[in-house]
Amino acid sequence: MSADYDRLFHSPDAVQTVDEEPNRELPPAGRDGVMPQGTASSADAPSSAPAAHARTQTASVPHQTWQTENPSQVTGQLQPVPAHASQRVPNNGMMRTPQAPNGARHEQQRQTPPPAPRTAPAPPPSHYYGDSADQRVPAQPQTASAASMGNHRAIDALAHVGVRSVVKMPSQRGWRHWVYVMTRINLGLSPDEIYELDLFTRIRRNARDSYQIGVFGLKGGVGKTAVTVALGSALSSIRGDRILAIDADPDGGNLADRAGRQSAATIADLLSDQELHRYNDIRAYTSMNGSNLEVLSSEEYSAARREFNDDDWRSATDIVSRYYNLVLADCGAGLFQPGARGVLSTVSGLVIVASASIDGARQAAITMDWLRQNGYQDLLGRSCVVVNHVTPGTPNIDVEDLVQQFERHVPAGRVIVLPWDKHIAAGTEIQLDLLGKAFRRRVVELAAALSDDFDRLERR
Structure with missing residues (x-):
């Protein structure tokens, strides 16, 4: 019996049996290092080979059922992690202490501390989004730099940087x-x-759509046609785009003669043509002066079968608006005429021409009152008043006082005083370069005042 005992505990095979698989876990110890029930301690180790063989089997059993999946469900407290198997196998002097071989596979497992409780406070609600606590996901942090950048391009910000020219x-x-x-x-x-x-x-401001301007005056001989040609020539020479002036006077207007007639075609010929698909098709019916202003003349008064009406105006503007950026209308003396009503229904700007006389001032005042009382109050806010000196010399009216009275009904800076000009008074073709310096400057100021409304949202 003693020989078998020594051979069992002192043989290399017995020691190797305990440590031949250091990777496997041994049964865990109880609380405070106490072995669980059913596991033999070093004090109670029997002196027989079957007991040693039983201990060998116990040491080689893998760790399967000693630790529950959720210890808090059993005891209500977190259970400590079991120690390493080498700490639970006592050394009674009869067994050699196994030396742990080198290598990561045979390293002893560290005693891990108890896991931290899972009751950490949640971050503030402002950092989360979601309906429930399980669905809340941390939101992306918004830095000050990202918020300030936004979706703007860096090249767009350079447009606001002031640059001084080195050459005057x-x-x-x-x-x-x-x-x-x-x-x-x-x-x-x-x-x-x-x-x-x-x-x-x-x-040079961009005019959305085809901007239309009407030139009105209740009294004949105040210079409506001359103002239309001079205004259109100034706009065309400065802007450089296509500008058309239409003779909308049903009483035999002479717009084409004052602008320079080049074509015998009239607006009636344009309306009768059903094959107008390009700009060159329209150009065949218009005349052009030295400032590139195009003019569409009215039908010859002696040969006309009827007067120019609102249907003619709407049909003509529907055609030419696709090819011209600005359209001017040289209207007659009456506001109740069908042609004048058609022009008022489509134009976005207005020029009221009055002579530098008390009679002409009254007619201009009547025009403004008529517009206000007939539903054209908004159009009056986009109107300009022209006080035209049609005769040389000093008029019998205080022009400065007249300007102040008119500025009470139209925006400031929209009352233009045109001096008498001998080139206009000649009654021939009007050329912009032959106009006097003062007259030409006043016409440019009139064009600038009307251009201020090009980008306004409200229209007709």
């Missing part, structure tokens, strides 16, 4: 121009030239 534009007239010519000293533009460039900038 030389003056083109006046004493500054002569100083530059004689000494090459560039003093820059004069205040008058800077003001003129500002007027040009306003006139």
Whole structure:
């Protein structure tokens, strides 16, 4: 018996039996290192080979059922993780202490601390989104830089950066121009030239759709046709796009004669053509002056079978609006005429022409009152009043006082006083370059005032 005992506990096979699989876990110890019931301790180890063989089998049993899946359901407390198997197998001096071989596979398992309770406070609700606690997902943090960037492009921000030109534009007239010519000293533009460039900038504003402007006057001989040609020529020379003036006077207007007649075609010929598909088809019926202003003349009064009416105007504008950016209408003297009603129903701007006389001032005042009382109040807010000196010399009316009275009914800066011009008074074809300097400047100011309404949302 003693020989078998020594051979069992001191043989290499017995020691290897305990440590031949160091990877496997041994049965866990109880609380405070106490072995669970049913496991033999070192004090109670029997002195027989069957007992040692039973201990060997117990040490080699893998860890399967000693630890429950949720210890808190059994005891209500978190259970400690069992210690390593080498700490639970006592060394009674009869067994060699196994040396752990090198290598990650044979490293002893560390005693892990108890897991932290799963009752950590949730982050503030502002950092989450979702309906329930299980569906809440942390929201992405919004930094100040990301919020300030947004969806704007970096190149767009450069449009607001001020840049100074290193080269000044030389003056083109006046004493500054002569100083530059004689000494090459560039003093820059004069205040008058800077003001003129500002007027040009306003006139070059983009007009949405085909912007239509009507020229009215209740009294004949106040210069409506001359104002229409001069205004259209100034707009065309400064803007450079297509501008058309239509003779909408049913009483035998002479718009084509004052602008320079090149074609014998009339608006009646245009309306009778059913094959108008391109700009060149329209161009065959219009005349063009030196400023590239095109004119569509009315039907010859002696040969006309009826007067120009609202249907003619609407049909003509439906055709030409696809090819011209601006359309001017030279209207007659009456507001109750069908042609005048058709023009008022489509135009977005208005020019009221009055002569520099008490009679002409009364007719202009009647026109403004009629517009206000007949539902054209908004159109009156986009109107300009022109006080035209049709005769030379000093008029018998205080023009400055007249301007102040008219500015009470239209926006400020929209009452334009045109001086008498001998080129206009000649009654021939009007050329923009032959107009007087003061007359031409006033016409440019009139064009700039009307252009201020190009980007307004409200229309007819």
